[in-house]
Amino acid sequence: MKKIIAALAISLMGMSGAAQAEYPERPVLLMIPYGAGGATDFQARIATIPAGNEDMLGMPVAIINKPGAGGRVGWNWFANEADNDGYTMGGYNVPHFIAQSIKGGVDYSTDSFEPIANWGSDPAVFVVGKDSAFNSMADVVAFAKANPGKLTFSGAGLFVGHHIAALQIEKAAGVKMLYIPNKSGGAGAMKAVVSGEVLGGVNNLSDAFRAQAAGTIKILGVADLERNAFLPDVPTMMEQGLDVDDTSVNFRGVMVPKGTPQAVIDKLAATVPAMFAHKRVAQKMKAGGSPMKIMNRDEVLAMWAKRQVTLEALLKGL
Amino acid sequence: MDFIFYFGEVFTLTSMLLLIGGTIGGLIMGATPGLSPTMTVALLIPFTFNMTPVHGLILLGAAYTSTVAGGAVSAILLKIPGAPANIATTLDGHTMAKKGEGAKALQLSFISSLIGGLFGVFLLIFLTPELAKLANEFKTPHVFWLAIIGVTVIGSLEAGSVVKGLLSGCIGMWLATIGFDDIQGVKRFVFHPALGGGVNIIPALIGLFAIPQVITMFSKGRFQTDMEQIQVKKHPIAAAFREVFSRKRALAIGTGIGSIIGLIPGVGGQIAGLLAYDQAKKFSPEKAKFGTGHSEGVIAAESANNAMVGPSLVPLLILSIPGSPTAAVLLGGLVIHGIFPGPNLFIEYPEVIWPFINSMLIGQILMCIFGIYIASLAARVAQVPQSVMAAVVLGLALFGSYAVQQSMGDVYVMAVLGTMMYFLERFGFSAAPLVLGLILGPIAESNFVSGSLMASAQDGTFAFFFTGGLNILLVSIVVLSIGLSLWSEITAKETER
Numbered sequence: 001m002k003k004i005i006a007a008l009a010i011s012l013m014g015m016s017g018a019a020q021a022e023y024p025e026r027p028v029l030l031m032i033p034y035g036a037g038g039a040t041d042f043q044a045r046i047a048t049i050p051a052g053n054e055d056m057l058g059m060p061v062a063i064i065n066k067p068g069a070g071g072r073v074g075w076n077w078f079a080n081e082a083d084n085d086g087y088t089m090g091g092y093n094v095p096h097f098i099a100q101s102i103k104g105g106v107d108y109s110t111d112s113f114e115p116i117a118n119w120g121s122d123p124a125v126f127v128v129g130k131d132s133a134f135n136s137m138a139d140v141v142a143f144a145k146a147n148p149g150k151l152t153f154s155g156a157g158l159f160v161g162h163h164i165a166a167l168q169i170e171k172a173a174g175v176k177m178l179y180i181p182n183k184s185g186g187a188g189a190m191k192a193v194v195s196g197e198v199l200g201g202v203n204n205l206s207d208a209f210r211a212q213a214a215g216t217i218k219i220l221g222v223a224d225l226e227r228n229a230f231l232p233d234v235p236t237m238m239e240q241g242l243d244v245d246d247t248s249v250n251f252r253g254v255m256v257p258k259g260t261p262q263a264v265i266d267k268l269a270a271t272v273p274a275m276f277a278h279k280r281v282a283q284k285m286k287a288g289g290s291p292m293k294i295m296n297r298d299e300v301l302a303m304w305a306k307r308q309v310t311l312e313a314l315l316k317g318l
Numbered sequence: 319m320d321f322i323f324y325f326g327e328v329f330t331l332t333s334m335l336l337l338i339g340g341t342i343g344g345l346i347m348g349a350t351p352g353l354s355p356t357m358t359v360a361l362l363i364p365f366t367f368n369m370t371p372v373h374g375l376i377l378l379g380a381a382y383t384s385t386v387a388g389g390a391v392s393a394i395l396l397k398i399p400g401a402p403a404n405i406a407t408t409l410d411g412h413t414m415a416k417k418g419e420g421a422k423a424l425q426l427s428f429i430s431s432l433i434g435g436l437f438g439v440f441l442l443i444f445l446t447p448e449l450a451k452l453a454n455e456f457k458t459p460h461v462f463w464l465a466i467i468g469v470t471v472i473g474s475l476e477a478g479s480v481v482k483g484l485l486s487g488c489i490g491m492w493l494a495t496i497g498f499d500d501i502q503g504v505k506r507f508v509f510h511p512a513l514g515g516g517v518n519i520i521p522a523l524i525g526l527f528a529i530p531q532v533i534t535m536f537s538k539g540r541f542q543t544d545m546e547q548i549q550v551k552k553h554p555i556a557a558a559f560r561e562v563f564s565r566k567r568a569l570a571i572g573t574g575i576g577s578i579i580g581l582i583p584g585v586g587g588q589i590a591g592l593l594a595y596d597q598a599k600k601f602s603p604e605k606a607k608f609g610t611g612h613s614e615g616v617i618a619a620e621s622a623n624n625a626m627v628g629p630s631l632v633p634l635l636i637l638s639i640p641g642s643p644t645a646a647v648l649l650g651g652l653v654i655h656g657i658f659p660g661p662n663l664f665i666e667y668p669e670v671i672w673p674f675i676n677s678m679l680i681g682q683i684l685m686c687i688f689g690i691y692i693a694s695l696a697a698r699v700a701q702v703p704q705s706v707m708a709a710v711v712l713g714l715a716l717f718g719s720y721a722v723q724q725s726m727g728d729v730y731v732m733a734v735l736g737t738m739m740y741f742l743e744r745f746g747f748s749a750a751p752l753v754l755g756l757i758l759g760p761i762a763e764s765n766f767v768s769g770s771l772m773a774s775a776q777d778g779t780f781a782f783f784f785t786g787g788l789n790i791l792l793v794s795i796v797v798l799s800i801g802l803s804l805w806s807e808i809t810a811k812e813t814e815r
Contacts, residue, residue, distance in 0.1 A: 035360075035643070036356070036357060036360030036361070036647065037356065037359070037360040037363070037643070037646050037647030037649075037650050038646065041360075042363075042650040042654075045363070045364050046367075046654070049367070064723070064724050065723055066515075066723050066724070066725060067515065067723065068497070068498075068514065068515020068516060068518075069497060069498030069514055069515050069516070070498065072498055072514060072515075073514050073515035076511070076514060077725075080511075105498075105505055149774075149775065150775045151775070152771075152772050152775045178771065178772075178774070178775050180768055180771050180772055181768075182764075182768065183760065183764035183765075183768070184583075184584055184764075187639055187640050187646060188583075188584060190639055191583055191584075191633075191637075191639045192457075192458070194454065194637060194639065195454045195455075195457055197457050197458055197772060198772065210638050210653070210658045210659070210660070211638050211639075211660075213658050213660055214636075214637065214638040214658065214659065214660025214661060214662075215660060215661060215662075216637060216638065216660075284367070284654060287653070287654065287655065287656035288650075288653040288654055288656070289653060289658070
C-alpha cells in the first residue's frame with residue numbers, strides 16, 4: 001500500500017514539478033531483486049532511512065521488489081525497462097549478478113549498470129552442526145579427501161556467493177565435495193545443517209552469527225581476506241591454508257542504469273555514501289548483525305572489474 | 319505460566335491502539351486480493367523502526383493473525399482467495415454466499431479462525447521447545463512425502479470426476495515448472511520475458527478464480543440481473559457459535575492439521591486449509607454436501623489456516639530458522655531491534671517475546687469481534703447487480719495482481735491463466751486442484767532433487783525416501799489417502815446402480 005501511495009505521489013509530483021528544479025525533485029525508487037523481508041531488502045530499507053534529510057537526497061527513497069530466479073528477474077528488468085533519468089535506482093549483489101552474466105541467459109552484465117555506492121559486505125562462512133566431529137577446515141578437507149564426493153554441504157543456490165565459495169574451497173583443497181543447492185535459499189540451507197541432513201554448509205556470516213548465538217551450529221572458517229568484527233575468533237580460509245579470497249563475499253549496494261546523466265550520477269555518488277554512513281543506519285545495521293562496508297563509486301568500479309576477471313576464470317568450463 | 323505476568327504490557331493504551339489498528343488494518347489488507355499476509359507484514363516493518371520492540375512486535379503479530387483471517391472475506395464473498403491459505407474456504411464459503419448465507423459463512427469463518435488460532439498460539443506458549451524438536455525431525459524426504467500427500471488430495475478435492483481433478487493438478491504442476499530453476503540452473507518454458515521468474519502464485523490465484531467469474535457475469539448480459547436478486551439472510555451470532563461447536567469433528571480436524579502443517583518448515587500454511595478440508599470431507603457422514611455450501615467445509619478450512627499461525631513461529635523463535643515467507647519477514651522485525659531468536663529467547667527477552675505472543679491471543683479475539691461486525695455489512699455484497707460486480711471484481715483482480723511486485727508481466731499472466739480457466743471450467747475442470755498443483759509441484763520437485771543429491775552420498779535414493787519411521791508413516795498415509803479416494807469412488811458407483 002505504501003508503495004502505491006509513493007508511486008501516486010511520484011506521478012503527481014512529476015506533473016507539477018518545475019522544469020529547472022535540481023535533481024532529485026521527487027522521490028526516488030530503489031528496485032530490489034529479492035523479496036520483501038529478505039536480507040537484501042531489509043538492509044536496503046535501513047540504508048535508505050536518512051534519504052529524506054535535507055543534507056542527503058532531500059527526497060525519500062521508495063523500495064520496490066522484483067524478486068524471482070535468484071535476482072535475474074529484477075536485474076533483467078533494470079537493464080531493459082528501468083528509466084535512466086536517475087529516479088530509478090537498483091540494488092546490486094556481487095558476485096551474484098556478475099556470475100549470472102558470465103554464465104549467460106540474462107540481459108545484463110557489468111556494462112549495463114553504473115555503480116553508485118556500496119553499503120554492505122556479508123562474507124560466506126563454512127558451518128557445521130553443533131555436534132559435528134569437524135572442528136576446523138582441515139577436518140573437513142581430510143574427510144573429503146578420504147571420501148570423495150561424499151561430503152554433502154548446502155548453500156542457497158547456483159551462481160550465488162555460497163556457490164562461488166563452495167567452488168573456491170573445492171579448488172583450493174583439490175577435493176571433490178557434493179554441493180546441495182537449496183530452493184528455499186539461505187534459511188533452507190541452514191535448516192539442512194542444523195537438522196544434520198548435510199555434513200556442512202556455506203552460509204551468510206550474518207545468519208550464521210545468529211545461528212551460532214542460538215547454539216545450533218559451529219562456524220569453521222570465513223571466506224574473506226580478514227577476520228570479521230562479528231566473529232573475531234573464527235579464522236579465515238587463508239589462515240587455515242586454503243587459498244580462498246574475498247570473491248564470494250556478498251557485496252550489496254546501489255546502482256543506476258547505463259545512460260543516466262553524468263550530473264545525476266555525480267550527485268548520487270557524492271551523497272549516497274554519506275547517507276550510508278549516517279549514524280542511524282550504522283546503529284540499525286549493527287543491531288541486526290549486518291556487516292557494513294561503505295565504498296564510493298570508484299572503489300565499487302574497481303571491485304566489479306576485479307570480480308569479473310576472477311569469476312570468469314573460476315567459472316570457465318563449468 | 320510465565321506469559322500471564324506479561325499481559326500488563328498488552329493492556330496499555332498504546333499497545334491496545336496498535337493492536338486494534340493492526341487488527342482492523344490486517345482484516346482490510348487480508349480481504350484485498352493480492353495483499354497477502356507476507357506482504358502486509360513486510361510493508362509494516364519500516365513503521366516499527368521507530369517503535370519500542372514490544373510495540374513493533376505487537377503491531378506485526380496483530381497484523382499477521384488478522385490478514386490470514388481477512389483473506390476469508392474475499393474468498394467467501396467474491397470467490398477470490400486473498401492468499402493461498404484461503405483457497406479451501408471458497409469451495410463451500412462462496413456457495414453459501416451465493417445462497418444468501420454470506421453473513422453466516424463469514425461468522426462461521428471468523429469463529430473457527432478464533433478457535434483454531436487460539437489453539438495454535440497456546441501450543442506456541444506451552445510446547446515450543448518440544449515442537450522445535452519435532453520440526454527438526456522433518457527433513458527433505460519427509461517434506462517430499464508431505465507434498466505427495468497433498469497431491470493425493472487433488473483428485474478428490476472437487477465433486478466432479480477424479481480424472482479431471484488429477485488432470486487439473488497436472489496442469490498446475492506444469493505451470494510451476496516455468497521459469498528459472500535454481501537447483502539445476504536452467505531456464506524452463508520461458509516463452510515470454512514475463513515468465514522469467516516463473517508463475518507467481520498470487521496473480522495466478524487471482525486469475526484462476528476471478529477471471530472465469532468475470533467473464534460469466536459479463537456474458538449473462540445486463541437484463542437478467544434484476545431477476546437474480548438474492549435474499550440476504552440475517553444470521554444470529556449465537557446460532558453461529560452453536561453451529562461451530564456442533565461441528566466438532568470438522569473443527570478438530572482443521573485445528574489439528576493446521577497446527578501440524580504450520581510447524582513444518584518449508585510447507586507453510588498454503589496447503590493446511592486444503593488438507594483439512596479434504597480430511598473433514600473424507601471423515602464426514604455427509605460427504606455429498608461438501609461443495610454445496612456446507613458449514614463443515616468452511617469450519618475445517620478456516621480453523622486450519624489460523625491454527626497454523628502459532629506453530630509456524632516455532633522454528634523461527636527456537637531454531638532461528640524461518641519456516642515460511644511470513645516468518646522470514648518477522649525475523650527481520652525481530653533482529654532490527656537486536657533480538658536474535660534462539661533457545662534462550664524466552665530467557666533473555668521475556669519482556670518482549672511474551673507480550674508479542676500475548677498480543678496474538680488478544681488479537682485473535684479482536685479479529686473475531688471486528689470480523690463478525692463486518693460480516694453483517696459485507697454479506698450485502700451478494701445483492702450488488704452482476705454487471706457492477708463484474709467490473710469491481712475485474713478491477714480488484716487487475717489491482718491485486720499488479721500490486722504483488724508492481725509488474726505488468728504478472729497482470730498478463732493473471733489474464734491469460736484466467737481466460738484459460740474459463741474454458742477449462744466449461745469442460746468440468748476446476749481451479750482449486752490446479753492451484754494446489756502449482757503450489758505442491760515445486761515443493762515436491764525441489765525436495766526430490768535435493769534428496770536424490772544427498773542420497774547419492776549415502777545409501778541411494780530408495781533407502782533415502784523409504785527408510786525410517788517418519789518416511790514409512792508418511793508413505794502409509796499416501797497409500798491410505800489414495801485407497802480411501804478409490805473406495806469412496808467405487809461405493810459411490812455402486813449406490814448409483
